[in-house]
Amino acid sequence: MFARAKSFFRYVVEGQPVTLIRNGHLYVDACLYAGLSADRLMAQLRGQGVATIDQVKFAVMEQSGQLTILKNSEKNLCFPLITDGQLNIDVLDVLGYDRTWLMDQLAVQGYTRVEDVFLAEYSDGKLKLVPYPVLSTKTTPKN
Template sequence: MSNYGLIALKFVVGMIMMILQINLLGKVEFARNTPLNQIQNYVLGGIIGGVIYNPAITIWQFLIILLLWSLIVAIVKFGREHSRWLRLLIEGRPVMLIADGQLRPTACLQVGLSANQLMEQLRNSGITTLSQVKSAVMETNGQLTVIEKDAANLKLPLISDGQLNAEVLSLIGKSQTWVQTQLQAAGLQRVEQVFVGEYVNGELRLVPYPQSA
């Protein structure tokens, strides 16, 4: 096989593996701008870009490298979906930057957000002064979710992926006992059984995991 033919074949194999990884991770997950996804993209791009033009690496060696990396990605994805500890380690938690109208400078510094960057993100959300903000949360993907003081409902879930958000619970003025009562009324025993729970118009709307999950 000519050198150009080998390059073309490696390119095709690389594209196929990229498509498989996108389907493996899910299109939404692949598009999220998280540190883990960036690392996965950089490594995959480095593998494909660095190997395609290297004639010393055969197509079989190239395929084995891609399969090994895809296996690592699949293991990490499985672990993140089935282990709360691993998910927190990889993704972290959303950080409350403004709570009850009070700015938390320590939290801003924790996520590496300067005052200018914070105000810029608030302006991008249509906010001109801090006095308009009831709460603001830095999401795990780096996006800022802002809740204005005159907002009718929270934009943040009280429960997500089986985890209770203590900051949101404090914002709505409820206790964990109240949450447990709502769970029992819905036929659930634990927060871990809830895929997502929203506080809307004074009610907790719960969507549980499927029975087989």
């Protein structure tokens, strides 16, 4: 419970990644929200070998301020679907899946709620889950 409360406060303080580009479409409002000018965006894209926005399948501004880019030509970049019990619907959309698919995948691995997962990564066609630890209700024996 403490870990989940802590992650909620971290979410409030640090925020979440902001999707800036999806399938070659630039979200100007998202750039402005992230404090990113057009010049700075293009400099960061060029620094990662991207000449035009049309070459970008997905670009997200991480909480750290780093720009993560998936080019149209790349296929196996790993993005987290779930972080700190929160679903990143943009990543799910970019991968071509929906919430029903994700819930089915969670069920196969024995989970019923996104909130029970600390981290879920999709890479090489597989979903890897890292759950929150289960708190034991057993008491420690006294000596």
